[in-house]
Amino acid sequence: MSRVTIKEIARRCGVSQGAVSYALNNQPGVSEATRARVLKVAAELEWVPNRAARQLSAARSETFGLVLARSAQTLIEEPYFMGFVGGVESVLSEKSFALALQVVADLDEEIATYRKWSAERRVDGVIVVDLRVADPRIPVLRKLGLPAVLVGDPALADGMPCVWTDGTAAMTAALDHVESLGHRVIARVAGPPEFGDVWIRDQAYDVAARRLALTASIHHTDYSATQGADATRDVLAAIPRPTAIIYDNDLMAVAGMAVIQALGLRIPDDITLVAWDDSALCRITHPTLTALSHNVVGYGAEVMHRLLDVLAGAQPQSHLYSTPLLLIRESSAPR
Amino acid sequence: MSRVTIKEIARRCGVSQGAVSYALNNQPGVSEATRARVLKVAAELEWVPNRAARQLSAARSETFGLVLARSAQTLIEEPYFMGFVGGVESVLSEKSFALALQVVADLDEEIATYRKWSAERRVDGVIVVDLRVADPRIPVLRKLGLPAVLVGDPALADGMPCVWTDGTAAMTAALDHVESLGHRVIARVAGPPEFGDVWIRDQAYDVAARRLALTASIHHTDYSATQGADATRDVLAAIPRPTAIIYDNDLMAVAGMAVIQALGLRIPDDITLVAWDDSALCRITHPTLTALSHNVVGYGAEVMHRLLDVLAGAQPQSHLYSTPLLLIRESSAPR
DNA sequence: CTTCGTTACTTAACCGGTTCGGCTTATCAA
DNA sequence: TTGATAAGCCGAACCGGTTAAGTAACGAAG
Incomplete structure (x- = not known):
């Protein structure tokens, strides 16, 4: 005691x-x-x-906030988040700062959480993920004066500090890859169009496809395995049938792979697959999946470091963490 | 402002x-x-x-703690945790309580975290997961007088309040299932033996195998996809070769499936597979995986409710949440 | 020798609530 | 009419730190 x-x-x-x-x-x-x-x-x-006493007098909470506006179900399916949280944690724990994690249903609740935290002086700053196109959270955070680092492309961050990975370059690399293998008809199974990352990738996909003179389609989903499978069925029903599919996450790629195999088509002989977010999944399937890989844990750590910079008074700036690396595995083959 | x-x-x-x-x-x-x-x-x-002020005078933090002693890598791979955290959160957020989440490397650091939190008065109570055999955290928590709910079998909880799922019944159901399909030589790809759940399942597996007169082996791993694949190779090399394999999580089952298929064996014609922790993975593979399913999100919520009971002064008691349900899918077939 | 500036503290206000003892006032039975 | 009881409210201590303002001691500069 x-x-x-x-x-x-x-x-x-x-x-x-x-x-x-x-x-x-x-x-x-x-x-x-x-x-x-x-x-x-x-x-x-x-x-x-005593944290409370220190916080009360010093007006610093030494706590940082992260709100995830996703269903619990999505969070289970997507290994991505836990890795990101782990990375953030690794920075915090060595300075013995704390993380306030909140899982909410939608963006409105997320905004309400920021309002509450700000009023309660609960957190010193927040990390904002899943940046949207014309994100409604940005003006709120500005008005509240709540220090924040956004995770996403500077084009979406409206001048606020952000950390990003170069989705355009990654998508371009993916298309160059499938084109170099001789594929001429391709498809993209994407996340929800309101997500900024998805939007960026959509643009890059269109630009690269036009440059390479490819026949290219986009199928938007909610990132879930179910919709990934459904989208794959749609892709396969198209005429002419695409011979390469690029997925926005690995979960959908694995789901798509099962659909393709169940229909009696072979990977990579009949269809080449490329996944995004290279988790363990991509290495354990048969065949293994070509993927755009990046270090999610390191990404989380980097974002947290930038938030500490912001609190130390750094000017808002965008910070490129890395460009996802295309790891070519068994699911890639020439046409 | x-x-x-x-x-x-x-x-x-x-x-x-x-x-x-x-x-x-x-x-x-x-x-x-x-x-x-x-x-x-x-x-x-x-x-x-103002949270800090209230906490300082009322000596309640309205914050609950959860320490995960796993590598960030494991956390990415295992969808389990994020779902559990989501369940815990769902209870907390409606009462506007907070969750302090900490990811550490090992049990010693976990214990150190409890000591710190207790001294700082940082949390009102904690949730303890991954219960071990003769768990060293139990005496520490007792001595600190830190309210806690353990997640695991009462046999491991040493009289502290706990919430559990019936691993023995689930394992028995799994063996009855494969035996009824005519399998006589089976294998179990298990987690680390020091984990309480694994130990419980090991016991149940042995007992049921003896009762059913099956030839049964156990292969311990660290729960990772890599070791799951390795263990599967070991299983396949055994003579006589098992015709059914029961995995301790779905990640290893998927990894094992890839190994089996890569060797040219067919599922379920040559080998029947049963997974544990039925996440989306089990439904997206081809063939889909038979699995012992339980509601991880609900489990998290239940545990949090019990912790609130403990804080309200409830006597320590063990609370059975559920028995995992065997969902039979395409990976099961008669011998 | 006085004056000024440091250094090394002490004192006390303050952060924003909770809580306890005590003072008024109203209510009601004797 | 009086005394007991309780409801309603006030004032102040308190939680455990941080920090601005004040003070004493001491060395250097004028």
């Missing part, structure tokens, strides 16, 4: 409470000798700062 | 701060008329309680 307070430390050291505070926070105002003595006593008593 | 405090409300209502506090907290000590007036003004000013 260690209820050690700085008052107790002050008593034992024979100095005032204030001096102890200065000593413990590495601030000027005490001599090195006193500081050392205070630190020693604090360590002996196993003193741990 | 809403910096509305109860002091301001008190001023406007012409009552004392204390009276406002009673009114807002639905406590006796103010007349209904006053309470109504206070509530009205509070609503008008959009007052939101």
